[in-house]
Amino acid sequence: MVAVDGPAGAGKSTVARQLADQLGFLYLDTGAMYRALSYKALRRGVDLRDEAALAELLADTVVELYPASEGRVRVILDGQDVTDSLRSPEINASVAVVAGFASVRTEMVARQRELARHGGVVMDGRDIGTFVLPHADVKFYLTASLDARAERRYRELVKMGFDVGLDRIRDEIQHRDMLDSSRPYAPLSMAPDAVPIDTTDLEVEEVMAQMLEICRRRLS
Numbered sequence: 001m002v003a004v005d006g007p008a009g010a011g012k013s014t015v016a017r018q019l020a021d022q023l024g025f026l027y028l029d030t031g032a033m034y035r036a037l038s039y040k041a042l043r044r045g046v047d048l049r050d051e052a053a054l055a056e057l058l059a060d061t062v063v064e065l066y067p068a069s070e071g072r073v074r075v076i077l078d079g080q081d082v083t084d085s086l087r088s089p090e091i092n093a094s095v096a097v098v099a100g101f102a103s104v105r106t107e108m109v110a111r112q113r114e115l116a117r118h119g120g121v122v123m124d125g126r127d128i129g130t131f132v133l134p135h136a137d138v139k140f141y142l143t144a145s146l147d148a149r150a151e152r153r154y155r156e157l158v159k160m161g162f163d164v165g166l167d168r169i170r171d172e173i174q175h176r177d178m179l180d181s182s183r184p185y186a187p188l189s190m191a192p193d194a195v196p197i198d199t200t201d202l203e204v205e206e207v208m209a210q211m212l213e214i215c216r217r218r219l220s
């Protein structure tokens, strides 16, 4: 089992996906699970500050993650493919609130552990090495400067056709970092036994090379 944690825009999903592909493991994007719940809550008009309502909604929600071409993941929410709807600015702005509630996290973590039960997974998120899979064979903690992370998210959103400003993205990421790091329950933090990688000035290939080498050593 490989855990990949770090703040928004550090490049986790790109490298976790490729790493899973190279190792022949399953890639599990835990952020997508929180995003899917946020999507459903927004669609249903559920108050995002209402923890009990969100927990109830989650109890009645099935989120499935399926491998797709090029190492991508398709997210199926209650039988419907919502993959292309989960990275909108609206969800970016609300998901950290949803992910902040203990009762939501407890249920999500139980589901994530179940998905990883048979091993052979690369799981990316915020609390994987510290909380979800504390016994993972390899743990990585990816970081990058706020500017680099904002730039990456900006390019991603523009490519998807959203009309957004870089400054706003930077503010949103900073706000999300703050929410993710300061929540009382399983906040974003680096596991003491994680390998830190600062991706600010690295190409994806360089990050991948470092990670693969460490995985091959530790997983053999």
Ligand code: DC
Residues within 6 Å of the ligand: 008, 030, 031, 032, 034, 035, 095, 096, 099, 100, 124, 125, 126, 127, 128, 176, 180
């Ligand atoms: O990685 P991402 O941007 O798709 O994550 C979306 C949000 O979900 C982000 O605000 C942090 C939260 N999250 C979390 O709290 N724990 C996880 N394991 C994964 C994501």
